[in-house]
Structure formats: structure tokens, C-alpha cells
Amino acid sequence: MDSSYIDYFKKFSFPKRKHLLPWWFKAFTYVFIALGIVAILGLVLGVLGFSFPVTLYGIETDEPISLIGVLLFVLFIFKGFTAFIILRGRSWAIPLAELDAIVGISLCLCSLIILPYVGIHQKSAILTIPQFLLLIIYIVNIEKIKTTWNIASY
Template sequence: MAAAFEHDIEPNLEHDIEPNRTDLLPWWIRYCNWLFMLGIITVPIAFIMTLTGSDNVYFDAYGITARDVFSPAGIILASVILFNAFTAYALLTENDWAIDIAIVDALIGITLCSYAMSAAPGIFRYELIPLALFLGKLLGIRTPWAQLKNK
């Protein structure tokens, strides 16, 4: 009877589900991706509010502030928000080029934060911390992301 309990249980590798690319992303990147996807709603709302003459439009990201979508800062911030949503969608849909676009997105964020910090010396933009972690994680999973494409 003891022999019945002595067999090894080995996983059947033929029937195991292979990991997908989204599994390479930590939970906090997936969570932020969904927030960025929801954040895309703010751009058309701000556009409509600006066209109707509302004074309640206020964009603020990476240390850049805009009260009008059609100002240079407003155009930059609206473009960055749209690009963040595009990047989030690319990562969540596991596109081949998603990591490259996300790296560009992180570098744009770091550049904008650095610009804002140089314009106001002595102020540290805390967005740099998650941006640096995001960039580091993207660089770390770039190769496995590409390898999952070939399987």
C-alpha cells in the first residue's frame, strides 16, 4: 500500500499553458496601464471645456501645468496623455513593439520632469522615482518580451 503513495507527480509540460507577455509586467505597471487607459477620457473633456470657454481646465503632469488645451503646455500635456494611453494599450495587448514604445514614453516623462526641475531649482519631482523604476523594468524584460514572440 505504501507503494501507491510513492509515485512522483511530474507536470505535463505538453499541456501547460505558456506564459504570455503580460505576465512579464509587474502588477503595478498593469495597474498604471489601466489608469492611463482611463485617463485618455480627460483629453476630449478638456478640449470641449476649453472650446466652451470654461475656466476649470487644469492639466498638470511631470511638473508642467496648463490651463488651456490650446496653449503650448496644454498641447504637450494632451499629447503626452494620449501617448501614455497608447503605450498602455500596446503593453496590455502584447504588441511586439510595445516595450520599445514604453521605453520612449518613460524617457519622455523623465525628460519633462528634468525640464520642470531645471525651471524651478530646488524642487524634486517625485514622478522620477516610478519613471526610473518603470524604465529599469522595461529594460529588464525587453529580451524575454522579444523571445516570447518567437514561441
């Protein structure tokens, strides 16, 4: 069979990867791309000496240039990068999204279970539970589209 027929068939028989994402998922990807950009700006402002609170997954700090602050900025930038790669429809977006979700779930569980027992009290602990639930929905949706994503076209 001629390869042009195969390319033509493949082009129209499989959905585009971006069409596999629900509308709310796309909305969150745009939010996290914006947060990734803000995190880069926040990191620069922190280096310039500004001080402001940074919070993610119940882990918080008031000093952006500290071990926790830099870790949180790296997480925000990673989440923004992951969101960008998902929207671009790259084949390696799903494993990256799974890693993003697993890291997020692990940090949420750590801040919910471990931090209160070692004497670290977080002001934003109440926000950790909704973040945890959204991460569960996120990873379930990633797993749901995983097989189709791998055979879909850009």
C-alpha cells in the same frame, strides 16, 4: 520537423507577454488608459471654451487650449495609447514604452532643473520628484522584461 510541433512547443514554452508585467505595472496601465480617455474629453472641453488646470511632470497650465495645454493633452493621450499597447502585448510596445519613459524623464528633469532658473515657478513642483522616481522604476522594469518580451508569445 513538422511546423505544428514547433507551434505547439512555442505556445507552451514561452510565457505570454501580459504575464511578464507585475500587478502594479498592470494597475498603472489601466490608470493611464483612463487618463488618456479623460485627456481626449479635456481637449474637447477646452475647444468648447472651458478652462481648467492641466498638470504633468511639473509642467502646468490653466488654459487647456494653449501650446502647453495641447502638449500636455498629447502626452496624456500618448501615455494612454502606450499603456493600451502594452496590455495588448504588441511586439512594438517596449520601444514605445522606452520612448514614453525617456520623454517623461526629460520633461521631469527640465521642470526640476531648468524652469526654476528661468523664472517659471510651478505650483505642483513638489509632485515632480515622485513622478520622476516612478518613471525610473518604469524604465528599469521595461528594460528588465525587454528580452523576454521579444521572444514571448501574445
